[in-house]
Amino acid sequence: MRISLLGGTGDIAEGLVLRWSKVGHEIFIGSRSEEKAKGIAAQYIEKLAERGIKCNIHGMPNADAATASEVVIISIPAEYAVATVEYVRDSLTDQIVVTPVVPMVKKGKAFYYTPPSQGSAALEIKEVLPEGVRLVSAYHNLPAKELSEIDLELDYDVVICGDDDEAKGVVKKLTEEMPNLRVLDAGPLDASSMIEALTPLIVNLNVRHKPQHFSVKFV
Numbered sequence: 001m002r003i004s005l006l007g008g009t010g011d012i013a014e015g016l017v018l019r020w021s022k023v024g025h026e027i028f029i030g031s032r033s034e035e036k037a038k039g040i041a042a043q044y045i046e047k048l049a050e051r052g053i054k055c056n057i058h059g060m061p062n063a064d065a066a067t068a069s070e071v072v073i074i075s076i077p078a079e080y081a082v083a084t085v086e087y088v089r090d091s092l093t094d095q096i097v098v099t100p101v102v103p104m105v106k107k108g109k110a111f112y113y114t115p116p117s118q119g120s121a122a123l124e125i126k127e128v129l130p131e132g133v134r135l136v137s138a139y140h141n142l143p144a145k146e147l148s149e150i151d152l153e154l155d156y157d158v159v160i161c162g163d164d165d166e167a168k169g170v171v172k173k174l175t176e177e178m179p180n181l182r183v184l185d186a187g188p189l190d191a192s193s194m195i196e197a198l199t200p201l202i203v204n205l206n207v208r209h210k211p212q213h214f215s216v217k218f219v
């Protein structure tokens, strides 16, 4: 499958790019800077080649990445996610768009969830997407560092939500190709605030229990 990552040069994107490349997907790394995207793509190609893995990774501006794929991940910090989606809006038609975006701030000694007036980052992003795009909320609770260690098996649950079952099915399949992630469907996109809100809790636990990198597992 062709998968694009807006802000694909960043932390959460790294593990997704490497792990999906490893299982044969074609990856389009988007960036505000074509040069930066191409440089990061070259680094990931080299990293995989060292392990004898052939891959298909391209670097390009965000708008070109958005148009290149069936699945587009918004791997952009919360403050800039809506503006980036607005910027690439004309490149989006009927893709599956995935938001891992978590709005949060540090106040004093802890991080807190700071949802926009719509109730969640997912609902805010949904407002600026073209009608034919199907939005799935996922990956908020994955630690970027462990995700990027591609030989590590991740014994975590990925809770997803969205209003289109077929789109959620595609995201479930792509996610479960990364060992040993298990996808749990939490229902409609409206439920995204509950998944997003877990992330500052996890970050606060990580700060206090170093070197642990917690995620989520339902038992």
Ligand SMILES: NC(=O)c1ccc[n+]([C@@H]2O[C@H](COP(=O)([O-])OP(=O)(O)OC[C@H]3O[C@@H](n4cnc5c(N)ncnc54)[C@H](OP(=O)(O)O)[C@@H]3O)[C@@H](O)[C@H]2O)c1
Pocket (backbone or CB within 6 Å): 006, 007, 008, 009, 010, 011, 012, 013, 030, 031, 032, 033, 036, 037, 074, 075, 076, 077, 078, 080, 081, 084, 100, 101, 102, 103, 139, 140, 141, 142, 143, 144, 145
């Ligand atoms: N890091 C994690 O562990 C983690 C886990 C779960 C979910 N998330 C969510 O995933 C999203 C990305 O997180 P991240 O940690 O990967 O972020 P990041 O590494 O800080 O940034 C990702 C990319 O965003 C782009 N960017 C930065 N400032 C921008 C701006 N003003 N306008 C447009 N693009 C900009 C940059 O790409 P270019 O400079 O190449 O344009 C950057 O490489 C966030 O919404 C976060 O809440 C993160």
